[in-house]
Amino acid sequence: MTLIDTPLIDTPLIDIGANLTHDSFDHDREAVLQRARAAGVARMVVTGACRAHSPRALILAQTYPGELFATAGVHPHHAIEYTDECDAEMRALQAHPEVVAVGECGLDYNRDFSPRPAQRKAFERQLQIGADTGKPLFLHQRDAHDDFMAMMKNFDGRLGPAVVHCFTGTREELFAYLDQDWHIGITGWLCDERRGTHLRELVKHIPANRLMIETDAPYLLPRTVRPQPSHRRNEPMYLAHIVEELARDRGESVQAVAASTTATATAFFRLPTASAAS
Incomplete structure (x- = not known):
């Protein structure tokens, strides 16, 4: 499959997770956005994943009103930076209407870039922000399912x-999340024949009103994109490719998956409707 072969999608797409503050976009960010628009991606949620980049995500959302939105949070990799001052900064960011979710936050025991006690403390404090604000949560979990579920249960x-x-x-993890009525974000990991093949079957079980799509750019370039860009950087423009693969695996039309994930x-995220945003 190639991007050229992707059917024209009538419904404007929403990329719910793009790390557009990443320094790999510093030299061509506007061109990246233009390519996304041309590929049918009308709105993007810019991930705020650390103390330095969450404010930058807000600035991007304010620069492109109605097109870009932001989250504000501290990823478990950066949990050691979660101080009282950091908590105050995250709370201040949540006061802005352009910030539509708390996170990226959660637990990651796969790499343990921050000590696990620090991860749990940072996650708990951000869950408290979610409880205090009522805003949606943008969650990360890797190899930490039991602790993650226990902390959410609290x-x-x-x-x-x-x-x-x-x-x-x-x-088992998927159904545990769905049993809690949580939503699921699917990325180009679906397209990875080395480690994502199990998702091909699992995505069939996600109710349409719980399923969303994301690129996680610049990470996770779909391995089935042809031709593969030499720089290996993922971009929101490839969201349409993910939609096509997801639709095939779910046994649905591309248009149906596009419409349901956008809705x-x-x-x-309580976004304005496309007509209101335009």
Whole structure:
């Protein structure tokens, strides 16, 4: 499959997770946005994943009103930076209407870039922000399912909607999330024949009103994109490719998946409708 072969999609797409503050975009960010628009990606949620980049995500959202939105949070890799001052900064960012979710936050025991106790403390404090603001949660979990579920359970009935972003987990994990009525974000990991083949079957079980799509750019370039760009950088323009593969795996039309994921993302992040944003 190639991007050229992707059918024209009538519904404007929403990329719910793009790391557009990443320094790999510093030299051509406007061109990246132009390519995304040309590929049918009308709106993007810019991921705020650390103390330095969450404010930058807000600035991008303010620069492109109605097209870009932001999250504000601290990824578990950066949990060691989560001080009282950091908490105050995250709370101040959440006061801006362009910031539509708390996170990226969660637990990552796969790489342990921050000590696990620091990860749990940072996650708990951000869950408290979610409880205090009622904003949606943009969640990360890798190899930490039991602790992740236990910490979320501590906030039962106190949180707004949640999405487990960039889902790569097991069948058991997927159904545990769906049992909580959480949303699922699917990325180009689906297209990775080395480690993502199990997702081909699992995505069939995600209800349409719980399913959203994302690139996680510049990471996770879909391996089935042809031709592969020499720089290997992922971009929001490849979201249409993910939609095509997802539709095939779910046994649905590309148009149906595009329409449902856009409607779900609009409702989840409480975005203005496309007509209102234009």
